[in-house]
Amino acid sequence: MSRTVKVAVEAVAAASSSGVLDVEQRLSRQIDAVAATTRTRNDERFDELMMVVAPMAQELRDLRREVAALRDGEVASLSWGGGVAVGATPTTAAWGTVSSVSPVADPSTAIQTAVHPAAVDAGGLVARGAPVASLGVVLSPTTARSPLSSRPPLPVACAVPLSAPLIRDRDNVRQLQLAHKLDGVDLFEDGRQCVPMLTMAVGKGWEVALDEYATGLEKRVAIRELEALFGDRWRKVGDKGRARRQGKLYSTRAGIYLAFASEYGKRGAAVGVETIVSDIKAKYAGRGGAIEVFKLARADYPPQF
The missing domain is CATH 1.10.287 (Helix Hairpins)
Structure with missing residues (x-):
């Protein structure tokens, strides 16, 4: 007993x-x-x-x-x-006053300790209190959020836990937002992850593709920064069509990405990102269009498995 x-x-x-x-x-x-x-x-x-x-x-x-x-x-x-x-x-009324109790069917239900993460309703507002484990929610930069309640509800049985990876993702997203690196970038959130949905630039040349990877475009987060924080999830979340398009673009441009990663690994700490970018642009200048340069870079910097 x-x-x-x-x-x-x-x-x-x-x-x-x-x-x-x-x-x-x-x-x-x-x-x-x-x-x-x-x-x-x-x-x-x-x-x-x-x-x-x-x-x-x-x-x-x-x-x-x-x-x-x-x-x-x-x-x-x-x-x-x-x-x-x-x-x-x-x-719930006895939050902090444990002498006030109400009977439940089974004391083991108290072990169902979880907190509801945010969920988005049909109107686009973030609402707490609804499980979202099976939902994938795209939050636009202007998505409104509900006010903070005066006290959080006590966890209830069958709720979706606020996982450590989700907390870590949200913290990383907040840091990028404070640096204004996610301005105009949608977010994908479900019960397990919160990931920026950066859309890769199309039709702007291999030089822009290199900049997008190494330094970021229009002061936004660079692809290599996203990979350091979120792996490849930033291009795989969302609907299947988006994931397929982003994956194809990334695969096509992988050669120029490998060129930067290789050169930066060798001397980036000494000369900095901008110098590496400038040297790669000089190396492939005048050697063809985007497709040709991507192929040349892949040949010069083959993937290391």
């Missing part, structure tokens, strides 16, 4: 931790957005900005205190004989 109670209470504590992790991520994203706004809108008054930031910070502090109390105080006493009946788990 005592072991069952202990397992149930520890599961509730783990659920609370998951809820706080979700709120920390959402608060962090909003705070990043405020920081980005301050860089571009210097006319904003400081007290007006603090009215936005202060409640977020206070909520995060409150949540941490509640979970600390749940772990260090209430959980310890409840685990060894106090106040929770077998088959009971705190209600």
Whole structure:
């Protein structure tokens, strides 16, 4: 009996931790957005900005205190004989007050600890509370998001967990957004990943293709940066038609990409990206059109398996 109670209470504590992790991520994203706004809108008054930031910070502090109390105080006493009946788990109203309980069918349901990630409804708004494991959502740069709730809902059974890879992807996306490297770039998000959907330039010559890979076009993220953060997912997400088109373009241009990667690996640390790009352009200047140069580069820099 005592072991069952202990397992149930520890599961509730783990659920609370998951809820706080979700709120920390959402608060962090909003705070990043405020920081980005301050860089571009210097006319904003400081007290007006603090009215936005202060409640977020206070909520995060409150949540941490509640979970600390749940772990260090209430959980310890409840685990060894106090106040929770077998088959009971705190209600949403009792967030941080573990003495308030409501019966459930089975205490093992408390172990279903997960937080709903964002999901997009038919209107294009991001709505929390709906599982999206089987959905693939394309978020445009102007997609609206719902306001942050005052408290996250307690995790419920059969919810979709906020996975570590998804959290890592979102953090990487936010860093690129703060650097304005994803301006105009759509995002693909489901319950497992969040990936920029960079569309490769077409019909602009091999020099532009090289720039797009090495330095990025129009101050956007470079393909090699995307590969370092997201692997090849940036060109494979979305519908099958898009994945097929992007894959074909990438395969065709792989020779010039290999040329840059090879030369940069040899001396990039000493001379820098711009010098490598300039040297490759000089090497293949006047030797044909894009298709010819891609083939020459592939012959000069064969793939290393």
